[in-house]
Amino acid sequence: MANTKSAKKAVRxxxxxxxxxxxRRSKLRTFVRKVEEAILSGDQTAARNALSVAEPILMRAAQKGIVHKNTASRKVSRLTASVAALAKQA
Structure with a gap:
């Protein structure tokens, strides 16, 4: 247990x-899941819209230190590629 005043403040x-x-991490996962679900359903416009909402949330999470910046970039890249592949299928 924290003994000093500064240690108690640090705990708070x-x-x-x-x-x-x-x-923030929960919000990030929710929006990424929405993109993935839209991709699996095959709905191209919903996937594109969900990606446009999820991308800034991912990058902001990287900026805040929730995820590493390379992890965020990788996720955005893979989701974008999946949405693009969905557009090619249609």
């Missing part, structure tokens, strides 16, 4: 930051 800050990061 970490708890607050953890809660915010958990919420």
């Amino acid at each position: 800050q970490i708890a607050r930051r953890t809660a915010v990061n958990r919420q």
Whole structure:
């Protein structure tokens, strides 16, 4: 248990930051899942719209340190390629 005043404050800050990061990560996963579901359903316009919403959320998460920037870029790249492949199939 934290003994000093500064350690107690640090514990409060970490708890607050953890809660915010958990919420951001959950939001990120939700929007990525929406894109993936639209791709699986074969709905091209829904997939494109979902990707346009998910991409800034992914990049913002990278900026905030929720995910690594290369991870975010890789996810955006793969989702974009999947949506493009869906357009070619139609």
